[in-house]
Amino acid sequence: xxxxxxxxxxxxxxxxxxxxxxxxxxxxxxxxxxxxxxxxxxxxxxxxxxxxxxxxxxxxxxxxxxxxxxxxxxxxxxxxxxxxxxxxxxxxxxxxxxxxxxxxxxxxxxxxxxxxxxxxxxxxxxxxxxxxxxxxxxxxxxxxxxxxxxxxxxxxxxxxxxxxxxxxxxxxxxxxxxxxxxxxxxxxxxxxxxxxxxxxxxxxxxxxxxxxxxxxxxxxxxxxxxxxxxxxxxxxxxxxxxxxxxxxxxxxxxxxxxxxxxxxxxxxxxxxxxxxxxxxxxxxxxxxxxxxxxxxxxxx
Amino acid sequence: xxxxxxxxxxxxxxxxxxxxxxxxxxxxxxxxxxxxxxxxxxxxxxxxxxxxxxxxxxxxxxxxxxxxxxxxxxxxxxxxxxxxxxxxxxxxxxxxxxxxxxxxxxxxxxxxxxxxxxxxxxxxxxxxxxxxxxxxxxxxxxxxxxxxxxxxxxxxxxxxxxxxxxxxxxxxxxxxxxxxxxxxxxxxxxxxxxxxxxxxxxxxxxxxxxxxxxxxxxxxxxxxxxxxxxxxxxxxxxxxxxxxxxxxxxx
Ligand SMILES: Nc1ncnc2c1ncn2[C@@H]1O[C@H](COP(=O)(O)OP(=O)(O)O)[C@@H](O)[C@H]1O
Ligand SMILES: [Mg+2]
Numbered sequence: 164x165x166x167x168x169x170x171x172x173x174x175x176x177x178x179x180x181x182x183x184x185x186x187x188x189x190x191x192x193x194x195x196x197x198x199x200x201x202x203x204x205x206x207x208x209x210x211x212x213x214x215x216x217x218x219x220x221x222x223x224x225x226x227x228x229x230x231x232x233x234x235x236x237x238x239x240x241x242x243x244x245x246x247x248x249x250x251x252x253x254x255x256x257x258x259x260x261x262x263x264x265x266x267x268x269x270x271x272x273x274x275x276x277x278x279x280x281x282x283x284x285x286x287x288x289x290x291x292x293x294x295x296x297x298x299x300x301x302x303x304x305x306x307x308x309x310x311x312x313x314x315x316x317x318x319x320x321x322x323x324x325x326x327x328x329x330x331x332x333x334x335x336x337x338x339x340x341x342x343x344x345x346x347x348x349x350x351x352x353x354x355x356x357x358x359x360x361x362x363x364x365x366x367x368x369x370x371x372x373x374x375x376x377x378x379x380x381x382x383x384x385x386x387x388x389x390x391x392x393x394x395x396x397x398x399x400x401x402x403x404x405x406x407x408x409x410x411x412x413x414x415x416x417x418x419x420x421x422x423x424x425x426x427x428x429x430x431x432x433x434x435x436x437x438x439x440x441x442x443x444x445x446x447x448x449x450x451x452x453x454x455x456x457x458x459x460x461x462x463x
Numbered sequence: 464x465x466x467x468x469x470x471x472x473x474x475x476x477x478x479x480x481x482x483x484x485x486x487x488x489x490x491x492x493x494x495x496x497x498x499x500x501x502x503x504x505x506x507x508x509x510x511x512x513x514x515x516x517x518x519x520x521x522x523x524x525x526x527x528x529x530x531x532x533x534x535x536x537x538x539x540x541x542x543x544x545x546x547x548x549x550x551x552x553x554x555x556x557x558x559x560x561x562x563x564x565x566x567x568x569x570x571x572x573x574x575x576x577x578x579x580x581x582x583x584x585x586x587x588x589x590x591x592x593x594x595x596x597x598x599x600x601x602x603x604x605x606x607x608x609x610x611x612x613x614x615x616x617x618x619x620x621x622x623x624x625x626x627x628x629x630x631x632x633x634x635x636x637x638x639x640x641x642x643x644x645x646x647x648x649x650x651x652x653x654x655x656x657x658x659x660x661x662x663x664x665x666x667x668x669x670x671x672x673x674x675x676x677x678x679x680x681x682x683x684x685x686x687x688x689x690x691x692x693x694x695x696x697x698x699x700x701x702x703x704x705x706x707x708x709x710x711x712x713x714x
Contacts, residue, residue: 215554216554216555216713218709218713235557239557250549250552252544253547254476254480263469263472263552264552266465266466266468267466267552267558268466268556269465270465312552
């Protein structure tokens, strides 16, 4: 099976700054993949190189097996990009914007295209804005038009560069529902986002970039277990017996924290406490969180 | 083909929706030049022998307007989409450098022809203008518009800000058009300035275009046609190369 996206030793310098410093990664067909990293890590640069908006100095990039330089037409046809920056053409209405974008991709105006545009508008809650001029839309609406524009030629690979920035919570849900459906229908999704909980909920695999290098590339599950631990927190009114207190990782007032290797250990820990004569009045198990992984990796 | 046609449609709509500014305004400007210069220069011997000054001026003004508007169309379209960022809408699709080149140049030529026709129609209300060689009129109108459309693309690609584009227009395009013999036959100039004028490619455009109307010109029509075709091909090749290489578009 060909990879949906393949990057091999991609380098891009801006003067003395290495925006991409030898990035290699592969996104498989049908994956929901997250590209994470702090501001300036090179996420947008990598996406731009993939889209042909910028040229890599070294290395190769392929979309569905098509080299983005030597076979750029096939590569671009396979790719739908939602750019990070909000841009629009004030000359057009929403529906005109979409028809023209489809046209640039070689799709003549047909009934099937109009139906697909209607579907896009409905799924992105834009139907009542179809004939509004782009200038009249709010920032969040403009961003959703950008999403529709990226999808109008039905690309098998969809790249979203921080698509939920500035979009309110309810619409974020609408967007994710739609993108999830597209993914379920077999499309490959590459996502960059600042909301780590989004990546954690949606994505099966994650690459983390830092200063133009891939510092982690694994399934979400592996990253969570490898880099962040679960803990059991108990509230105990009485003072802890000495052996128990020694085991506690941390004690703050009545709350005491114990490390867990995995969630199955909760039971044995609680039994161990009870046997030591400790009766917690409240317990809490903290779930691993991508935020922890992220912070740990970025500070290494 | 659909991609190219869509881009062409967009480029044509872009000026057509504001035809008042993009077509009517330059026609009015040309009319003002015509009225003022025809009045001031009526007694001069700046025109061809046997041709009244106002007759002589009309094709020159028509060509000058065509050149300026062809240039303005491609260059302003490009710089606007570069500055607003919506250029990515045409950079992301699988369009080729030929698609961009032809869509922009044909649209600019369409606007230039509309302006040229407007100037001509307004002109014939003022003075009688003969038509000696229609093929030459058409050939030079098309080549001249195409040439300046290509130059506009180069300027639009190169410029990063509006003032850079304005500088290109004010310091290159305007002097070259004004000094190309729009307002006089170069025969009426001292020999040095005649020689200088012959180095200006725009001169051949205007001279050849005028030949189409009056059947006479400052230099042989074969020379002006050769220079024009050659300039057009050279500039087009440069433009195509720049687009293909992604010059200032895909940094
Ligand atoms: N056109 C450019 N010119 C100079 N530097 C750039 C340009 N584009 C990006 N950079 C630099 O490259 C680095 C990576 O940027 P970017 O890919 O936008 O990061 P991210 O999307 O991960 O926040 C940053 O340090 C940024 O300043
Ligand atoms: Mg970015």
